[in-house]
Amino acid sequence: MRFEVETGGRRRTIDVQPSGADWIVVVDGQAISANLAQVGSQWSLVVRRIDPDRGVTAPALGRPGRSHEVAIESRGRGEHAVYVDGHEIPVSILDPRNRRVRGRGGSTDATGPSVVVSPMPGRVVKVLVAPGDVVTARQSLVVVEAMKMENELRAPRAGTVIEVRVREGAPVEANTVLVVVEPDPE
């Protein structure tokens, strides 16, 4: 099977085919062998470089490989959070038909209004701006308290506040829109 994958801002073409207990994986033309074993909700992955002299058919027995702990959470539409040795790495498997990232869209429009959302559930302790206020980039707009800590939520860009959707004292869920800012023209 062939996959187009995007991770770390880089796109790779990855071919995967089974070979005995292993998988032969060709990443951008480089062949490696991978042995994958499930352990509870995660995976043990042992990756070996393929010796070009002996080829892909050489038996795995006795050949050293790098051992990785892997866990994969599917976020739907080809988006995955892959944990390798405790490092969280986002991986997008692109749709083979149109080679676009599946399900992307709805991302911030560079020219439209900027929406400031609460990144976590909590309680609004302070609203520092009102509609019509001119704000600079990184200016504090709203203070949300969660887990005993006050978190200042700031303007992503300079602009004008066109809407304030919360009041002081109000509880908010994660991703609640707090303030809408119309950015200054570039």
Next chain:
Amino acid sequence: MPRLAPATCGPGARITTLRKVLIANRGEIAVRVIRACRDMGLPSVAVFSDCDRTSRHVRMADEAVAIGASPPGDSYLRIDRIIDAARASGADGVHPGYGFLAENEAFAAACRDSGLTFIGPTPEAIARMGSKTTARRLAVAAGVPVVPGTDDPFGPDVGEEAIARAASRIGYPVLVKAVAGGGGKGMRIASRPEDLTGAIRAARSEAATSFGDSAVYLERRLARPRHIEVQLLADLHGAVLPFVERECSIQRRHQKVMEESPSPVVSASLRQRLTEAAVAVARSAAYTNAGTAEFLLDEDGRFYFLEMNTRLQVEHPVTEMVAGVDLVRWQIRLAQGEPLTLSPSDTLTPSGHALECRVYAEDPAAGFIPSPGHILALRTPGGPGIRDDSGVEAGADVPVFYDPLVSKLVAWGEDRLQATMRMRRALDEYEVRGIRTSLPFFKWLLARPEFAEARFHTAFLDELLQQRAGESFGAVDPSLEEVAAVAACVVEASRPAQVAAEPSRTVRDARRPDSVVRGWKARARLEGLRA
């Protein structure tokens, strides 16, 4: 108004034997205290709010009592309900943990008035140390140096001009601090006279909201000080015993994030002077049970008393590791009236070195914003020298209502280097999925040369983080990105594609896209791969 009557202690104190202990707390510290109780054969009683019904401390304790809704003001801060819970369960001892009601003299007094043994100092000692200006006066009377500042609090009616005159006498930069403050709340820096008015207003407003008392005082801000503190135990018979110091200079916004013992910069002679000063402050307050005297150490090696915490500290495990004692067990024994039988030569001679990382449910990559939520998977480290004091487990929810501390990872080594290497190994073993934690931040910090060389002061971390300007901590090796991509593809290829329209769970064998086989057969083939 806090009473300042002498503490009821002395040679006549009776020995009582506790039969059951209620823990007026939650999370990792409740688990820690339950463990000490169990080690002593003492039954334990947990209290819990609505969102903590399935929390680890509730399931670990022998008994559990519901005390109200999730916001702390409706449960863990309700003195009446906790006293009722103790009565109803037949507990005769109450351990407050840290935070919540641990330094509330009214709670300690309510326990005493109800015939319950409060496992901590007397309400009078809590009151004395709870007022920062009273604590400063006690230290001065005991001959212990304090940071230059104002001796009397400025009440809410004192004008800004009077405070400004005091500030220019002390010298800038100056700190405006809440008299009732703690944990970095109600504290502001004025670098120049022009900043003072704003600093006073901000400190007062925060102090009024957080502590219900807007009184403030001033302290000179020392340049690049280190935070050094001395753990103390004191029995009811007049014995006060200090331990080897802890250093807690690695702080983010005045909150400790990492601690160690001993301090890499404290010599034997400085240790002697520091611990003597700590004992003098404790004696002047007629202090009993466990407490900690906090000091600032300046670049010239002079130290100044800062405040005394009248409770078990979050970072107590590092002391336990280098002293080989169980401080919670000692708290219980001292509360029972038992005499201190530890020898000062043991408690002042460190055995090896210990480090602690506070694992918080927060996202270091996003400016350390809180990251409450459901823990999908959790693997805690182990092996030589590693201790994980955790309040959570896989499947648990980290609620939004309380402190974000989920665990304290402690590493012990024969020396600081071995402790550091063990901590780095343990951080790599530690895996948490579902919520974000400060683990990636600690991996980064422990690899820094400043950490290895112990070149830090209380503002060091904030300065370092500012220089980074939001750069990611999870700077992942590109080879791991490739591994992640390969893993995702192989799992995708081996995953039997789900066909919704087929109730018989017929799936396609991913390795032979043209074939259609029964689910169990594809599964069997997959299992065959997992040799």
